[in-house]
Amino acid sequence: xxxxxxxxxxxxxxxxxxxxxxxxxxxxxxxxxxxxxxxxxxxxxxxxxxxxxxxxxxxxxxxxxxxxxxxxxxxxxxxxxxxxxxxxxxxxxxxxxxxxxxxxxxxxxxxxxxxxxxxxxxxxxxxxxxxxxxxxxxxxxxxxxxxxxxxxxxxxxxxxxxxxxxxxxxxxxxxxxxxxxxxxxxxxxxxxxxxxxxxxxxxxxxxxxxxxxxxxxxxxxxxxxxxxxxxxxxxxxxxxxxxxxxxxxxxxxxxxxxxxxxxxxxxxxxxxxxxxxxxxxxxxxxxxxxxxxxxxxxxxxxxxxxxxxxxxxxxxxxxxxxxxxxxxxxxxxxxxxxxx
Numbered sequence: 001x002x003x004x005x006x007x008x009x010x011x012x013x014x015x016x017x018x019x020x021x022x023x024x025x026x027x028x029x030x031x032x033x034x035x036x037x038x039x040x041x042x043x044x045x046x047x048x049x050x051x052x053x054x055x056x057x058x059x060x061x062x063x064x065x066x067x068x069x070x071x072x073x074x075x076x077x078x079x080x081x082x083x084x085x086x087x088x089x090x091x092x093x094x095x096x097x098x099x100x101x102x103x104x105x106x107x108x109x110x111x112x113x114x115x116x117x118x119x120x121x122x123x124x125x126x127x128x129x130x131x132x133x134x135x136x137x138x139x140x141x142x143x144x145x146x147x148x149x150x151x152x153x154x155x156x157x158x159x160x161x162x163x164x165x166x167x168x169x170x171x172x173x174x175x176x177x178x179x180x181x182x183x184x185x186x187x188x189x190x191x192x193x194x195x196x197x198x199x200x201x202x203x204x205x206x207x208x209x210x211x212x213x214x215x216x217x218x219x220x221x222x223x224x225x226x227x228x229x230x231x232x233x234x235x236x237x238x239x240x241x242x243x244x245x246x247x248x249x250x251x252x253x254x255x256x257x258x259x260x261x262x263x264x265x266x267x268x269x270x271x272x273x274x275x276x277x278x279x280x281x282x283x284x285x286x287x288x289x290x291x292x293x294x295x296x297x298x299x300x301x302x303x304x305x306x307x308x309x310x311x312x313x314x315x316x317x318x319x320x321x322x323x324x325x326x327x328x329x330x331x332x333x334x335x336x337x338x339x340x
Contacts, residue, residue, distance in 0.1 A: 037109065039073045042066060043081065044102045047095075051088040121320035122151035128164035128176035129156065130230065132256045133304065136275040137332075138177065141324045152317035160254075161231050168307060174318055176307045177325065179273070180231040190306045192329035194336040197236065197302050199294040200260075200277050201269040212297035215243040224259050224268040225249030232302055236271045239300045264290045273302060274334045301336050304329070 042059060046066070049055040056063050074081050081095035091099060129138060134156060145152050157164075157173060164176040165184055183189065199213055208217055218240065225247070226233035233254075240247050250268055253259060256276045263270045264280070274293075282289035306325060329335070 037105070039069050039076075040102045040105055042069045043073060043098065044106060046070065046082075046089070047091065047099050121149040121316040123153065123315050123317040125152060125154045125175075125315075125317050125321045126173040127154055127156050127321075128167055128173040128178075129158060130161055130178055131158060131254065132232070132273050132276050133177050133179065134158050135257070136278075137304070137328075141321070141328055144324050144328075145321060149317065149320045152320060154321065160229065165307070168309065174308075174314065175322075178231070178305055178307060179302045180235055181305050181307055182231075188308050188310055190308070192304045192306055192325065193332050194301045194303050195332075195334055196274045196336055197232065197239075197271050197300040198274055198277070199269060199296050200263055200272055200281070200291045201294065202264050202266045203282060203290055203292055204266045208294050212295045214297055215245050218243065218245045218247070218296075221247070222268040223247045223249040224262045224270045225252045226256065226259055226271070227252050227254045230254050232273060235302060236300065239271075243298070260291075271296075271300065278334065 042055070045058055046052060046055040049058060052063055052066055052070075056066050059066065070081065077094070077098070079094035080092050081098060082089040083092060127138070138156065142154055142156070145154055157167075159167075161176075161178045161181050164173060164178060165182055165187070167173045168176055168187055169184070177192070181189070199208075199218075201208070226236060228234045228237050233252075237247075251262060256272060259270050260272060260276060260280065262268065263272075277291055277293065279286070280289050280291045281293045282291065306322075308322075
């Protein structure tokens with residue numbers, strides 16, 4: 001025999017040996033690839049609905065697709081599962097046995113899902129935010145997290161908005177809650193709500209007439225301003241410029257508490273987010289409030305935005321924190337709808 005003929009003979013013998021070999025088995029003795037959970041679920045629904053037609057409506061698939069799944073299941077198991085008759089289908093002995101086990105599998109899957117959902121939220125959540133949001137919005141969320149998820153450890157960092165965009169990209173924080181943040185296509189932006197940025201004045205220095213305050217009144221006002229280095233400060237400056245008001249603040253700072261305190265002292269008026277002044281505005285329910293809030297025409301709003309890498313939380317603690325942020329945002333007092 002030539003070397004080439006010997007090689008062909010060896011290959012033919014190898015093919016014959018493979019064909020005669022028994023199917024591969026796992027350690028438990030079952031065929032590899034046995035019965036997917038989806039096929040078991042389809043089988044269970046066919047039995048519960050006493051037929052293929054009603055089962056397709058519940059499973060939202062076509063009857064040929066369901067028939068294919070059941071045929072494939074019978075081939076995998078090497079047993080007939082149904083007696084098919086004009087009036088519908090009935091189970092064979094093998095089908096009845098499989099149905100008992102399919103119910104146990106379904107119960108085990110439900111128990112597993114419930115166990116995963118009930119895992120405690122533990123671990124760190126690194127949160128980046130800016131001055132006003134960190135002082136007036138996040139404390140309520142942190143309080144709820146402490147009460148319901150004691151194993152979670154939120155860590156709060158404060159800096160300028162753009163710094164947290166870079167920190168997210170460098171994986172130095174897990175999420176950021178910012179106002180009017182810079183867009184980056186690598187990140188996901190979710191608007192939580194919009195809020196009014198209102199004109200406020202100290203009670204002792206209030207001098208605007210009733211009704212909406214317009215450009216003419218603002219041109220003669222003395223301002224205390226948020227720094228243009230902050231997104232809200234930059235938005236205020238652009239809004240005033242669109243109104244034809246070139247305001248040069250007597251004092252400018254990044255700290256909203258400092259601005260508010262100077263307004264209370266009568267040094268000037270200021271535009272501040274409503275969350276910053278909510279508890280300080282004089283109202284019938286709060287007669288001791290030291291600020292007066294004015295409506296400005298046209299109004300100014302800012303977007304409160306949650307910035308993350310993607311939609312999939314990296315931990316149970318992260319998922320619990322996101323849930324609390326969205327819950328509070330949906331009921332936040334003074335939130336402005338985009339078309340209000």
